[in-house]
Amino acid sequence: xxxxLLAIEKxxxxxxxxxxxxxxxxxxxxxxxKVRYKGLAKNRAQLFSLFGxxxxxxxxRCEGQVDWASMx
Numbered sequence: 772x773x774x775x776l777l778a779i780e781k782x783x784x785x786x787x788x789x790x791x792x793x794x795x796x797x798x799x800x801x802x803x804x805k806v807r808y809k810g811l812a813k814n815r816a817q818l819f820s821l822f823g824x825x826x827x828x829x830x831x832r833c834e835g836q837v838d839w840a841s842m843x
Contacts (some may be wrong), residue, residue: 796825 797803801821
């Protein structure tokens with residue numbers, strides 16, 4: 772019973788990490804912490820572009836094509 776619960780919690784933690792990682796990239800790499808209200812359409816467009824860029828960053832990290840030590 773305990774091993775089943777541990778396996779379920781491990782699966783949930785794995786999914787949670789995959790979901791929250793793009794938010795981490797957007798907040799820390801792109802400094803998107805406080806949002807000024809510019810209108811719902813503009814804020815939505817900015818978030819869509821930031822999540823698209825975060826996906827590109829994560830994809831290049833997975834491929835290992837970018838040398839992050841030489842980045843400013």
